[in-house]
Amino acid sequence: MLGLITILTLSLTGGAAVADTGTAWQDTRRPVKDRVERLLARMSLDEKIGQMTQAERGSVTADDITRYRLGSVLSGGGSVPTPNTPEAWADMYDGFQRAALATPLRIPIIYGVDAVHGHNNVVGATIFPHNIGLGATRDPELARRIGAATAEEVAGTGLDWDFAPCLCVARNDRWGRTYESYGEVPELPSQMSSIIDGIQGHRLGGSPTSILATAKHYVGDGGTAGGVDQGDTRLSEAELRRVHLLPFRAAIKRGVGSVMISFSSWNGVKLHGHKYLITDVLKRELRFSGFVISDWNGIDQIDGQPGFTPEEVRTAVNAGIDMFMVPQEWRAFIDTLKAEVRAGRVPMSRIDDANRRILTKKIELGLFERPFTDRRYTRTVGSPQHRALARQAVAKSQVLLKNKGGVLPLDRRDNKIFVAGKNADDIGNQSGGWTITWQGSSGPITPGTTILEGIRQTAGRSSTVTYSKDGTGIDGSYKAAIAVVGETPYAEFEGDRPGAMGLDAEDLATIERLRASGVPVIVVLVSGRPLDIAAELPKWDALLAAWLPGTEGRGVADVLFGVTKPTGKLPSTWMKSASQQPINRGDGQKPLFPFGYGLTYRK
Structure with a gap:
């Protein structure tokens, strides 16, 4: 018997008995492909469908x-254990x-998380600048x-799959979701x-901190009409390929392990049911060999009605989606x-085919x-080395506009x-x-250095730094005033701005109090996108686009004080209104600042 038990199972592909x-x-010692085929031959239909199913941690038990x-x-965003520690x-x-x-069959799970700018669900993790800021650095290295630092922190909490x-x-x-984009031209996200x-x-899998990456959201979600989240991208196929497909082509060349499908539509057809784009283009033409994951309940949107139907399920599976993010309704999906x-x-x-792709990556x-x-890597979460890297990234992302x-x-x-x-x-x-919670929130939600703290740490001991949130208390004795204004946190659903895109009344009042003192006013704009500030700009002496820098605010101060010269360039054209x-870029409109604009210091 050689100490092994010979097991006969039924092959679901043909019903014949398979010996293993x-x-x-x-x-x-066996090739990966061989291991996959031997495992697949042992699997029942229930086991295969189980592999294609992804449940949210709050809706599943170990017994499940x-x-x-x-x-x-x-x-999901903000779905965390108690306490929220590594x-x-x-x-x-x-x-x-x-x-x-x-x-x-002892098949391990793979656990996914949106670590989109660091391991951002975990209190104490290093929060890096959002992608729009990284796009401003023009620095692929x-x-x-x-990416490596984020993977270390994610791996240190056990997780092995990043939806980024x-x-x-x-x-x-x-x-x-503009801040989730590296920029408005395909070359930037590709780089x-x-x-x-x-x-x-x-x-x-070449190191203990190697985790699965995800190229998302396939394809065209940044080009919807009116900038409507989960909307319709109305483009010719040639334009879709020229603008929106190129970064996915680059990701596949890098061997990205998974691709997530977009909530959006292309010319009225939801991507989650688009067999041509998923199977014909992504898998066959681009030769993507990893697996395709749906977005959160994405199959539920194919027919535009609440609750997924058998037709939606078979449409999505037959279109080429391999794993299904069905957070709460996973039993019904099965x-x-x-x-x-x-x-x-x-x-x-x-x-x-879906199981081969999933098992191969596992x-x-x-x-x-x-x-x-x-557990050797658990201590890397929020480490001084990672925070130093984040501070460097913040400094390189700053764009001096005036x-x-x-x-x-x-x-x-x-x-x-x-x-x-x-x-x-x-x-x-x-x-x-996407910081601690899905939409993010104001306040001291995680350890870090605020921009004010960074200014105080960077200013010399012989200098005085005074702070007042609304600008009251300033007088003409100050040599400069810094107004740190802009947006407050949001994510998809909440973040679309169909109307005005300027500063709010609170910000404008704060800046006016500073201006009234006669002191030079430096505006530091914290935002996830360019804002409509053309009418206000002539009143300001300087403008620094800080984007969404994350936890290491001293990187902003490094540029304000010249510890680091500003080198960032606009990843997006800055509107006049x-x-x-x-x-x-290239659409014939005259902007306030063109794509790629950015000043530096002479000395």
Whole structure:
């Protein structure tokens, strides 16, 4: 008997008996393809559909994972263990993984999270600048290093799949996800897709901190009419390919392991049911060999009615989606897909193709050999090294747009500076959406250095820094006033701005109080997109676009004081007025500042 039990199973592809011995798919000496085929031959329909199902952590138990053979779990934005610490995340993950390994075939789960600017759901993690700021750096190597640092922090909490990067090309700044785009032209997200090399490493599974990256959202979500989130991208195929497909082509060349489908439509057809774009273009033409994941309940939008139907399920599966993010309704999805397969409306060849793709990535990641958290990396979450990298990224992302009379850089010695504005001393505001919670929030939501704290740390001991949120208390004795103003946190759904795009009344009143003192006014704009400020700009002496810098606000101060010269260049055309939207490079409109604009210091 050689100590092994020969097991006969039925092949669901043809009904014939397939002989296999032991757990040959766990033999690392075998080629990955061979391991996948041996495992697939042992799997029942229930196990195969389980692998295609992703449930949200708040709607699933360990017993559910074992019973339903679930292949994946995710944390939605703000869905966290209690307490929200790296150790608690690792404990949660390991508990779910033990449940997966209690199944007969011991197939591990893969756990996904939106670590879109650092491991941003975890209190204490390093929060890097959002993508729009990284696009301003024009530095693909910096993006790669950020990807590697993020992967370290994610791996340190046990998780092995990052729903990043977002490779959208944002063509209308009204869109509430503009800050998730590296820029308005396809070349920028294509170049910055280097972050995938950092997330996955030189080879998927080649190190303990290699995790799966996700190119999203396929395809065209940044080009919707009116900048409406989840709207309709009305373009010819040639234009869709020229603008929106190029970054995905670059990501596939880098070996990205997964692709997430967009909520949006192309010329009226929802992407989640678009077989031509998913199977014909992505998988066949571009030769994407990883697996395709739906977005949150994305299949529910195919027919425009609440609640997914059997027709929506089979349409999405047959279109080429391999794994389904069905956060709460995962049981209904399993039952529906099983019925569709048994009725012959979804072929077993499609189920097997999806499983081959998913199992291949799980094996390549080494999940069968290393299923649990490597606790050596838990301490890297929010480490000084990662925060130093984030500070560098913040400084490189700053775009100096105006500097009348050379008011910047500020002198660090014997200076007297007044700081005001609602975003000056607020980690939540400067980090934006997708920080601790889905939409983000104002206040001290996670450890870090606010822009005000950074200014105080950078100013010399002989200098005075005074702060008043609304600007009251300033007088003519100050040498400069810094107004840190702009947007407060938002994410999709909440972030679209169909109307005015200027500063709010609170910001304008704060700036006016500073101006009334006669002191030179420097505006630091914290925002996820260009804002409509042309009418106000002549009243300001300097303007610095800080974007959404994250937790390391001292990087902003580094530029204000000339510790680092400003080198950032606009990743998006800056409108003269909101009425110009959409405005992009080469469209014939005259902007306030063109794409690629950015000043620096002479000395």
